[in-house]
Amino acid sequence: MRGKHPPLPKRARMAREIEVGRILSDHPNAMPVWDAGADGKWFVMPKAQAVATECLEDLKDPAALRDLVESLCSVLTAAHGIQAPGSPHGWVHRDIKPSNVLRLDGRWVLADWGIARRPPGQTTHPQRTRVGVSMGSEGFAAPELSIDAHRAGPSADVYSLGQLIGWAVTGRIPQQNIPLIPDSGPWRVVVREATRTDPSRRPATVRAFLDLIAQEIDTPSVPPVVQAETLRDALNAGAANAAEELVALAATHPDDAALYCDVLLTIDPEALIPALMADAPRALEIVRAMPELLGTHRSTERGEVDAVILWLFTVAHHAADAAQLDLLEESCNGAFAWDALWDQWTPQDKIRPWLRTLTGDAAGSVAGALRDHPDCARHFSSLANELRVDHRIRSAVSPPSPGSAGTAGST
Structure with a gap:
C-alpha cells in the first residue's frame, strides 16, 4: 500500500x-x-x-x-x-x-x-458492511x-x-x-x-x-435397459454385431433385472447363441445372473419362470453340443433350481427328450446338476427305467430306494 x-x-x-x-x-x-x-x-x-x-x-x-x-x-x-x-x-x-x-x-x-x-460470528468491524x-x-x-x-x-x-x-x-x-x-x-x-x-x-x-x-x-447416461432395447431392435432388423453387443452389455450389468427379464427374455435365445458360445466367460456371467434376477423387481409368474427355464435350457443344449461343460453345468443349475420350485410342465416336456440324448461328459455334467436339485430330478423319474438313457442320468433321476436314507444315517 x-x-x-x-x-x-x-x-x-x-x-x-x-x-x-x-x-x-x-x-x-x-x-x-x-x-x-x-x-x-x-x-x-x-x-x-x-x-x-x-x-x-x-x-x-x-x-x-x-x-x-x-x-x-x-x-x-x-x-x-x-x-x-x-x-x-x-x-x-x-x-x-x-x-x-x-x-x-x-x-x-x-x-x-x-x-x-467472514464466517458469521467472526466479523471484526460490522460497520464496514452496514x-x-x-x-x-x-x-x-x-x-x-x-x-x-x-x-x-x-x-x-x-x-x-x-x-x-x-x-x-x-x-x-x-x-x-x-x-x-x-x-x-x-x-x-x-x-x-x-x-x-x-x-x-x-x-x-x-x-x-x-x-x-x-x-x-452433461449428456445423461443411457440406462442399460434402454441400450438393450435399442440393441434388441437392431438384432431383429439384422444388424451385424448387435448380438455381441447385447451379450457384452448383459454381462456388464449382472444386477439389472429389467435388462434381463424385460429385454433379454423377450429375445429368441437362438439369436444370441453364436455370441454366447464365442464368449464363454460372458456367457457364464449371464446364465448365472438370469435365474438370480427372476422375481427381484416384480412378483414372479409362471410364464416368466417358464421363459427363464427354457432360455437357460437352450443355452445348455448348445453348450452340451459344444462341450462347454462349465456353461452347461451353470445353465442346468439355474434351470433345475427354478423347476424344483415351480414344477413347470412346459419346460419339462422339452428337457425330458433332451436328457435321453446325452452321453459322455455332457451326461455326467447334467447328472451332477440333477443330483444337486433332487426336487427337479424327481420330475424326470420316468427316465429311470429307460435303458437307452445314460446310466448316470438314470441314477440321478431314480427315486431313493426304501430305507436308503436310514441306512445312510446309520452309516
Whole structure:
C-alpha cells in the first residue's frame, strides 16, 4: 500500500486478503500468499500468466469454460466450508468477476479476497458492511450486496458465477442487478437459475450449483435397459454385431433385472447363441445372473419362470453340443433350481427328450446338476427305467430306494 499512513479500510482489506490467502494457500485454485509484512501493508503472491478478461476468446470453448467454472467452484466450496461452530457457512468472496480470476501455471485461481465476508460470528468491524452500503463489482455483484452485504451468504457467490458465465458466453459486460442470460444454449438455464434476484431461489450452495450444471450440460447416461432395447431392435432388423453387443452389455450389468427379464427374455435365445458360445466367460456371467434376477423387481409368474427355464435350457443344449461343460453345468443349475420350485410342465416336456440324448461328459455334467436339485430330478423319474438313457442320468433321476436314507444315517 502506498503512503505512510494508509486509511484503515484499505489496511483492513489488505489484511483480509492476506488472511484468506494463507488459509487457502494449499488449495490449487486459490491465489496463494507467499509472504507478508507484519503490519499488513504488503504481501507477495506469484505472478499470474493471464487474467480471465484476456482469455475471453478461449472461453468460447464449452470445455474451457466448464474448467474455469469448476475451478472456481472448487475453491469456493473450500472457503464456504471454513465455518465457525454454529455458523451456517464460512468465507464468502463477494467480489467474483473476470479480473479476479487468474491463470497461474496452467490452472485457474481466484484472487482478491479483500471484501470477503467472514464466517458469521467472526466479523471484526460490522460497520464496514452496514445496511445500505453497496459492495462488490457492478454487474457481477448479487443484488443483496447493494442492500445488506453483511448478511450475504454463499448464494451471493453463486450469483456472481452466473454473471461470469453470462459474460463468457455472450461477451457482454453485465449490468447491475440484471441477469446476463444467454439467448440460447446449455448455459442459459444455468445462468437463469444462478442469477435469480431472490437469493432463496438460487442454488443454495456451490455443490447444488454444480449439480445444476451437470443436469443441464452433461449428456445423461443411457440406462442399460434402454441400450438393450435399442440393441434388441437392431438384432431383429439384422444388424451385424448387435448380438455381441447385447451379450457384452448383459454381462456388464449382472444386477439389472429389467435388462434381463424385460429385454433379454423377450429375445429368441437362438439369436444370441453364436455370441454366447464365442464368449464363454460372458456367457457364464449371464446364465448365472438370469435365474438370480427372476422375481427381484416384480412378483414372479409362471410364464416368466417358464421363459427363464427354457432360455437357460437352450443355452445348455448348445453348450452340451459344444462341450462347454462349465456353461452347461451353470445353465442346468439355474434351470433345475427354478423347476424344483415351480414344477413347470412346459419346460419339462422339452428337457425330458433332451436328457435321453446325452452321453459322455455332457451326461455326467447334467447328472451332477440333477443330483444337486433332487426336487427337479424327481420330475424326470420316468427316465429311470429307460435303458437307452445314460446310466448316470438314470441314477440321478431314480427315486431313493426304501430305507436308503436310514441306512445312510446309520452309516
